[in-house]
Amino acid sequence: MAPFGSLLAGVLAHAIGAPHTVIVSGVACILGGLWFWSRLPRLRKDMRPIYERMGIIPQAPLMEEGAEN
Secondary structure, eight states: OHHHHHHHHHHHHHHHHHHHHHHHHHHHHHHHHHHOOOOHHHHHHHHHHHHHHHSSSOOOOOTTTTOOO
16 A cells, blocks of 8 residues: 555645645544544454453453442
8 A cells, every 4th residue: 555655645746745745644644543533432342352252351250130330
């Protein structure tokens, strides 16, 4: 992917200039980070059982019925 990103950045820099290309790239990175951050709870929920089965993280203790927190 990196060669295509560099090519795209070069084309964009030629069209709008290098400083504006850096700004556009930075905004794209921030938006990508926010998108990923918004999906972290779902990702954690999906990955936790897999990591527990692999022994990467300890299994969460099971709650007994009727037990209150």
